[in-house]
Amino acid sequence: MLLRAPHAPADAPASARTPWWRRARRWVTDNRVGLAAVGAIGVLGVAVHSINMGTAPVPASREGALVAAGWSIVHLGSAADATFSSAEPSLAPVHLGAWIWATGALGRASSAIVAGREVMLAAHVISIPLVWVLARRSGLARWAAGGAALFFVVSPLAVALYRPVSGAGLAVPWVLAALALASARRPRTLTGAAAGLCLAMAVLTEPAVIVVAPAVGWLLWRSSRSTRRRRRQLLAGALAFGVAWLAVTALVTSGTPEPAASLGLLDRIRLAAGGATSAMETVAAGFDGRSVAGLIGLDRIGAGACLLAAAVVPPVVPRLRPIGCAFWACAALVLVSDEPSWTMVIAMAPLGAVLLAAGAQLVWAWRLESRVESRGEAHASTAVSRLDAAVPVVLAVATVALVLAVPDWISTHEDVAAADAAAPLASACNWMVDNLTDGDRVIVDDAMWVDLVENGLAPKVLAGYGAVGPGPNWRSYRYIVSTPALREAGGAPEVAKAIDSSHEIASVGEGDARVEVRRIVATAAEAPAAQDATMNDARALAGQALAENPGIEAPPAALSQLRAGEVDERLTTVLATLAGAHRLEIGAFVAMPGEDVAGALLRTVELASIDGRPIAAGDPAVVEAVAFLGNQLPEFRPHQVSLVGRGSGEPRLRITFPIEHERR
Secondary structure, eight states, X not given: OTTOOOOOOTTOOOGGGSOHHHHHHHHHHXXXXXXXXXXXXXXXXXXXXXXXXXXXXXXXXXXXXXXXXXXXXXXXXXXXXXXXXXXXXXXXXXXXXXXXXXXXXXXXXXXXHHHHHHHHHHHXXXXXXXXXXXXXXXXXXXXXXXXXXXXXXXXXXXXXXXXXXXXXXXXXXXXXXXXXXXXXXXXXXXXXXXHXXXXXXXXXXXXXXXXXXXXXXXXXXXXXXXXXXXXXXXXHHHHHHHHHHHHHHHHHTSOOOOTTSBOOHHHXXXXXXHOOOTTOOBOOXXXXXXOHHHHHGGGHHHHHHHHHHHHHHHHHOGGGHHHHHHHHHHHHHHHHOSSOTHHHHHHHHHHHHHHHHHHHHHHHHHHXXXXXHHHSSSOOOHHHHHXXXXXXXHHHHHHHHHHHXXXXXXXXXXXXXXXXXXXXXXXXXXXXXXXXXXTOOEEEOGGGHHHHHHTTOOGGXXXXXXXXXXXXXXXXXXXXXXXXXHHHHOOOHHHHHHHHTEEEEXXXXXXXXXXXXXXXXXXXXXXXXXXXXXXXXXXXXXXXXXXXXXXXXXXXXXXXXXXTTOBOHHXXXXXXXXXXXXXXXXXEEEOOTTOOSTTOOBOEEEEEEETTEEOOTTOHHHHHHHXXXXXXXGGGOOSEEEXXXXXXXXXXXXXXXXXXXXXX
16 A cells, blocks of 8 residues: 555564674665665755855844853853853754764854854754655655655755754754654664653753654654554653653752852753853844744645645654644644744654655655556446546646746855845944953844953953843843844843943944944943033043144044044043154044944044154154053053054054043
């Protein structure tokens, strides 16, 4: 019968008598075509999913929180430094931490998000042969199983689902392994236990996939014709699931590390996997900016075909009913869940690919059988004849759908490959590393938390959006980073208050995609606009005095900026003092990258000459000026003094002050 994978005969000889290496060699020989096909599809999957992996889609806060939790397992020294937001308790950070430790991903990848997405790529590649095995054990032919794996790889929906870091994506290989083991054709007690263990790992990684458990139990129950063996299989799977789940749960929730205590490896795992620390709160939902409707729009034809196959194939093919049960259980959870529902679509994708391939094989077999019956001597009934007459129509519709889907896939993949959605976030991260000091406390997007720590900022001065405590805690921070996802979702009340009580000092990107660095005002009564108006008059007076100083020579544009109060008062003060001993020629006041925002002060100047001589490294006047700047009080000491080349070939002395801080 179609799509039937018969059980092994009850009196089949025990394969344990044959050496394992002979069985393995025989298996490789018998399945060499399938192995070659799966290998080729795997290579294609790596190529498709690794293109522009770090920049599309936009790195999300939820991804950053998971990567930070995985990073903490390897590097965190104290629970007090766990100032990133935590996701739901799960083993997803353990997967990420193991990859980071084993491969040195952070040292190799361009960002922490890329390192985390490497783990997702590995999980996706592991899932490809599991989709093949599940399809074959469900009775599909080799070409249909290969089609399921290929659809699972090249669909834009699969790329959008499996590229971002998520617990559901890491749980999918465990789910597929549990289903494949439960549908083994020669079941053993050990097979049932392995299926239960894989299911437990899947649930511990993403608790929502527990809805697949009935399908695994169904497959274990029908894996043998013997009622006794069925019970043994089901009992072994249930025991393995229960023991693994209880053991891991007890391990990660057995104690909350003290904030001031140093952490061992077990404490780090408890902290990351259990999510138990007063400094960490659940990251606000919606920061990922993804919706089910938006994802389905990437592959409308493919998603519609999967839904149609999931509705039609299981009732027709009994062997695929457990797979259909798992698919629709995930779909039901998508509809009723309050959490970001796209996470469960991840588990639906490989199941839908198997059902879609089964539907294609069913239609093809239907076509072949209708031809055979039409040539036979016996005449089919009128209903069967009408049904067989619909075969060409179904094939024509499937062909049109494929013709329409392929251009959409190509266009979507081209858009993904050309996107650079992570550039503003990376530029903002670089700006903060270059301009912030060790004492600057910042509320940041979790997607940049690990990168900032890896580039030298202390974890204790950073806080993810979900790690900002209630009450006036947000006032202890000096800056906040505003991302498009935060502006769209709104964030927690404390984060919203910090945004409302801040003003923009740097901006990277354009339009809705910009990332802003904002300075939080010191007190509740002090509004940003009032503070700027008070300081602007003093800067304008100091700038006008410097513009009229006979020891200063500057182009008209620089003089206008001084008189308008657009130059940092520390810079005008130091230049005025330096002009008392030297004659200075100002080349230009320079706006640092990202600081071309309204009200941002110019804190960088380029001197073209000192005492009438061009800037040169060994010039005594330059050496004296540099020494003078380095000996200033901390409040008036430049952040950086360096010689920079110009297009004309004449070097200039660039003096940059750190960001101006409110007095607290």
